[in-house]
Amino acid sequence: MTNYQDQLATLRESIKTNSTLKVKGGGTKTALSAAANLDLGGLSGVLEYDPQEYTLTALAGTPLKEIESLLLEHGQYMPFDPVLVDAGSTLGGAIASGLSGPGRYRYGGIRDFLLGIQFFAGTSKLHKGGAKVIKNASGFDLPKLMVGSLGRFGVLTEATLKVFPKPEVFTTMQLEVGSLGGALELVKKLATSSFELSCLDFSSEGKLFLRFGGLKEASQARLKRIQDFLGLESEVVTDAADNAFWQGAREFAFVPEGFDLVKIPLTLSKINALEPQLDTSYLRRYSVGGNVLYLALPQDANKIGLSSLLQEHKLSGLALTGSWASPYLGKPLDEVFAKRLLAVLDKDEKLN
Numbered sequence: 001m002t003n004y005q006d007q008l009a010t011l012r013e014s015i016k017t018n019s020t021l022k023v024k025g026g027g028t029k030t031a032l033s034a035a036a037n038l039d040l041g042g043l044s045g046v047l048e049y050d051p052q053e054y055t056l057t058a059l060a061g062t063p064l065k066e067i068e069s070l071l072l073e074h075g076q077y078m079p080f081d082p083v084l085v086d087a088g089s090t091l092g093g094a095i096a097s098g099l100s101g102p103g104r105y106r107y108g109g110i111r112d113f114l115l116g117i118q119f120f121a122g123t124s125k126l127h128k129g130g131a132k133v134i135k136n137a138s139g140f141d142l143p144k145l146m147v148g149s150l151g152r153f154g155v156l157t158e159a160t161l162k163v164f165p166k167p168e169v170f171t172t173m174q175l176e177v178g179s180l181g182g183a184l185e186l187v188k189k190l191a192t193s194s195f196e197l198s199c200l201d202f203s204s205e206g207k208l209f210l211r212f213g214g215l216k217e218a219s220q221a222r223l224k225r226i227q228d229f230l231g232l233e234s235e236v237v238t239d240a241a242d243n244a245f246w247q248g249a250r251e252f253a254f255v256p257e258g259f260d261l262v263k264i265p266l267t268l269s270k271i272n273a274l275e276p277q278l279d280t281s282y283l284r285r286y287s288v289g290g291n292v293l294y295l296a297l298p299q300d301a302n303k304i305g306l307s308s309l310l311q312e313h314k315l316s317g318l319a320l321t322g323s324w325a326s327p328y329l330g331k332p333l334d335e336v337f338a339k340r341l342l343a344v345l346d347k348d349e350k351l352n
Contacts, residue, residue, distance in 0.1 A: 004059070007043055008126070008157060014038060015124040015155065021350050023151040025061055025093035028084040031260070031319035031327045032097060032150060040092055040155070046070060047158060048132065054163050055115065057132055060092030060156040067091065077166040079107035081199075083250045092156040097320075098148025099263070101250040102199035102211070105288045111147040113161050119146065119154035122346030132160045145341070150327070152338065153345050167213030170198065171223055172242045173234040177206040180275060184268060186230065187290055195226055201249060204275060204284040211246065254285050255296040260322030262306070262329065264293040266315055274313055299323075 015021060024036030043061035050056075051074040058067055064078075064085045071077050081101025082094050095117075100109035116130030119142075129142025145153060177183045183202045190200060190210070199211035212222060219238075227234060237245060248254075255261050266274070268290045278284070283296040297306065299322055310317050310330025317329035342349070 004045075004047075011038075011040075011043070011155065011157065012120060012124050012126070015120050015122065015350065019350065021122070021151075021155065023092075023096070023155055025090035025096075026063065026084075026088035028087040028089045029093065029097055029099075029320045031322050031324050033093075034323070038155065041090070043092075043157065044090075048160075051076060054165075055132060055160060056163055057116075057158060057160040058091050059158050060090065060095075062091045064089050064091060064094060071163055072166070075166055076163045078113065078161065079103050079164045080110045080113055081246075081250055082110070083252070086247070086251055091159055091161075095146055095156060095159055096149060096151050097318075099320075100288075102201055102246060102287050104292075105200050106196060106198050107164070109147075111144050113163070114143040114147060114159060115162055116160040117143045117146055117156060118158045119156045121154045121344075122342075122348060122350040126157075127154065130160065152351055153341055154351070167198075167215075169216040169219050169238060170211055170213040170242045170246075171219050172237050172245055173208075173210040173223070173226065174237070175208040175210070175230065175232050175234045177202075177208055177232070179206045180204050180271070182206055183208055184271060184290070187268065189230075191289060193229060195222075195229070199246065199249075199287075200289045201285065201287045202290070203286070209245070209249075211242070249285070249287070252285075252294065252296075254283060254294075255321075256283075258299055259283065259296040260299055260301075260324075261320045262295045262297065262317045263320055264295055264310065264315055264317040264330075265291065266293055267291060270313060270315065274309075274315070277309055303329075 021038050022036045023038045023040060024033040025040050027033050040061040043059045045062060046058045048057040064082045068085060081103030082089060083099050083101045094110055116132050118128050120126055146156060177186060183206045186208055187200060187202060197210055198213050201209040252261055271290060281298055285294045287294060303324060307329040314331055316331045319327040319329060
């Protein structure tokens with residue numbers, strides 16, 4: 001057997017012999033990997049990469065940094081903007097957590113780029129789903145099932161992604177609107193415009209961050225059209241400065257030491273009602289055009305109170321870092337479908 005086959009055999013034995021299992025990849029999302037007893041960090045490596053077909057298959061423990069570097073050599077990238085890449089996040093961790101970065105605004109999240117997977121169910125049976133090529137695949141959509149599942153339905157061993165050509169140049173515009181209300185109005189205006197923005201983030205203080213990519217020769221004319229449309233002064237950065245800014249966004253550089261991080265999916269219509277009720281010590285970053293709130297709160301904050309507040313607004317949250325009784329906050333999950341799946345994939349209830 002190859003080394004990979006040896007690793008699979010060892011992994012299968014661990015699933016058979018352990019009464020409970022909780023998987024850890026790079027350990028970058030501490031609230032999700034706490035008390036893990038199955039480390040997939042050694043299950044690493046790119047199995048197949050076809051730049052001409054824009055597909056890549058890698059083992060679940062492969063660091064995203066390694067994949068990103070390989071793609072860059074061929075002028076390609078992952079448009080869903082994986083987060084915590086520099087911190088050591090892995091491919092399997094990105095899928096299991098369902099986290100995508102600011103680039104999701106235009107291109108969609110990781111679920112939209114996941115073509116195929118291989119995983120062990122709690123029964124220790126190895127399953128495959130999807131395909132390794134960009135085409136329609138028949139059968140149950142197992143790849144989508146794994147996105148955001150936190151390892152409840154199985155232990156990922158490998159995954160296939162579709163990738164894109166990287167734009168020749170990116171340009172970022174930073175605007176000072178002065179208020180959250182003003183920022184929300186501009187976001188709505190941009191959402192109904194014809195501009196194909198790559199990213200659209202904003203802060204609770206009324207700062208807007210717009211990014212677009214494309215051919216270098218067309219970037220100046222495109223910038224001028226957006227500036228005329230907005231009618232506001234903006235700071236413009238490109239190249240290294242642009243990359244550094246969005247790298248900071250993907251690494252959650254706004255979160256200071258001693259703070260925990262929570263992801264809250266929401267809509268623009270929910271923001272005005274939620275904002276006044278958030279503690280003034282909480283730091284906010286609205287991403288994906290206001291469809292995701294990343295909330296940083298002191299480690300000694302009232303976490304039960306935050307969960308109750310989210311439930312009051314019919315919102316859910318996912319704790320990413322820190323110590324929590326449960327990473328799930330706010331509105332309870334609908335478990336009906338999950339329980340049916342688990343009865344098949346994890347009948348002995350091994351997966352945590």
